[in-house]
Amino acid sequence: MSPEPLSPETRSLLAEISTATLTSQLMARGLRNTFMQKVYRLTTGGPSMVGEAFTLRYIPAREDIDVSAVFEDRNHPQRKAVETIPSGHVLVIDCRQDIRAAGAGSILVTRTMMKGAAGVVTDGGLRDSPTIEALDYPVYCGGRSAPTNLTRHHAVDINVPIGCGDVPVYPGDIIVGDREGVVVIPRHLADEVAKQGKEQTLMEDFVTERVLAGQSTFGLYPPNAETLAQFEAWKKQR
Numbered sequence: 001m002s003p004e005p006l007s008p009e010t011r012s013l014l015a016e017i018s019t020a021t022l023t024s025q026l027m028a029r030g031l032r033n034t035f036m037q038k039v040y041r042l043t044t045g046g047p048s049m050v051g052e053a054f055t056l057r058y059i060p061a062r063e064d065i066d067v068s069a070v071f072e073d074r075n076h077p078q079r080k081a082v083e084t085i086p087s088g089h090v091l092v093i094d095c096r097q098d099i100r101a102a103g104a105g106s107i108l109v110t111r112t113m114m115k116g117a118a119g120v121v122t123d124g125g126l127r128d129s130p131t132i133e134a135l136d137y138p139v140y141c142g143g144r145s146a147p148t149n150l151t152r153h154h155a156v157d158i159n160v161p162i163g164c165g166d167v168p169v170y171p172g173d174i175i176v177g178d179r180e181g182v183v184v185i186p187r188h189l190a191d192e193v194a195k196q197g198k199e200q201t202l203m204e205d206f207v208t209e210r211v212l213a214g215q216s217t218f219g220l221y222p223p224n225a226e227t228l229a230q231f232e233a234w235k236k237q238r
Contacts, residue, residue: 003172003187006052006088013194014050014176019183021200022176025193026185036165036182038097039123042132042139049138049177051118053169053184054089055162056081058096058103058124058153066150077155082108084158087116090175094162095124099143101152102127113137121175121182123165124153140182206231 014022019035026034056077070076074083082104085091091112093103106128109120119138125145126132132139142165149155159171167184169175174185185193207221220227 003052006050006174006187006190010191010194011050011088013198014174014185014190015048017176017194017197017201019176019178019180021197021204022183022185022193025197025200026183026189029189029193031186031189033167034183034185036121036123036140036167036184038142039121039140039165039182040142041177041179041181042126042129042141042144043135043137044133045136046119046138049090049119049121049140049175049182051088051090051175052086052187053092053171053173053175054081054085054117054159055164055169055171056091056093056103056158057156057160057162058094058149059156060096061101061150061152061154066154068150070150077158078104078108078149081155081158082111083115085112085115085117088118090118090177091120092162092164092169092175093120093122093124094164094169095122095142095153096163097123097142097166098152099123099125099141099145101125101147101149102145103141103149103153105148106131109137109139110135119175119177121164121177124149138177140177202235203231206234 103122103124121140126141129144174190
């Protein structure tokens with residue numbers, strides 16, 4: 001059974017919460033390995049990224065199989081993933097953290113954008129990176145890499161459990177990306193993490209305001225009873 005679609009309310013909340021706050025919320029629930037390692041924002045434009053994971057898995061390439069003619073097959077997993085990704089989803093590509101070749105290039109990334117995808121993430125390289133970089137669209141990768149995927153990667157299947165940036169990603173997991181990086185939220189936790197993450201964000205805004213006013217962090221961060229009472233009054237004034 002497919003997980004329930006992400007609600008507009010939860011999607012909107014997650015777009016306003018930093019990945020730092022989200023990792024704290026997930027750690028409080030016992031999940032420590034949720035932030036993708038060595039995966040960085042490539043594009044400077046575009047909003048924060050929020051969407052359900054739609055996955056593509058690569059294994060190491062083999063020279064007698066991975067030839068240019070494979071792209072003529074409409075069921076080739078890379079091309080099929082790009083053409084079938086649902087609107088609002090994030091294409092998450094498992095390249096085994098190998099950036100010596102590209103998991104995709106500007107044409108395929110642009111195609112996902114035109115289909116209404118929420119973004120693209122890979123722990124491998126991306127080619128045509130200067131063109132991708134100019135898109136008003138969330139794109140993350142492990143590095144810039146000119147060689148085609150065929151030199152290092154063999155596309156195996158789509159929408160299966162994968163690893164990306166050393167984090168497990170299951171189809172339908174919620175992928176959130178900001179300027180710091182990408183976090184993976186299990187679908188069943190997304191709604192509560194969004195609500196409590198919003199509250200944590202407000203608290204941290206309040207704390208930052210007090211620090212800028214010259215207040216010590218002792219009793220403020222983490223907050224004592226007096227600080228919590230001041231925070232509640234501050235929220236009402238807002």
